[in-house]
């Protein structure tokens with residue numbers, strides 16, 4: 146589930162709101178998007194994959210929020226994009242959707 150949008154990194158490009166299939170974000174003009182409907186998040190990771198500023202963090206629990214602080218996720222920002230071999234990381238990393246492990250495991254149960 147989407148947990149954080151770090152406004153200090155965000156460039157207000159609006160891409161996360163555009164790619165989100167669940168309309169989770171509101172887009173006030175000229176400022177970063179706002180996570181307005183967290184409970185609607187499908188934990189698809191699309192927003193995190195597309196955020197070139199590495200300003201988003203999506204956690205693996207799709208059933209309920211699992212709050213994190215900016216400090217605890219600093220080292221994880223952009224890691225999903227890198228390990229997915231996404232965009233500028235194409236060819237640099239194999240496509241390892243490691244953070245989806247828990248999602249797939251629990252979906253099978």
Ligand code: SF4
Pocket residue numbers: 150154155156157158159160161162177178195196197198199200201
């Ligand atoms: S994609 Fe990233 S940089 Fe762009 S508006 Fe969303 S959080 Fe901000």
Ligand code: SF4
Pocket residue numbers: 146147164165166167168169185186187188189190191192193203
């Ligand atoms: S993880 Fe998917 S559903 Fe959730 S906010 Fe991001 S794009 Fe939207």
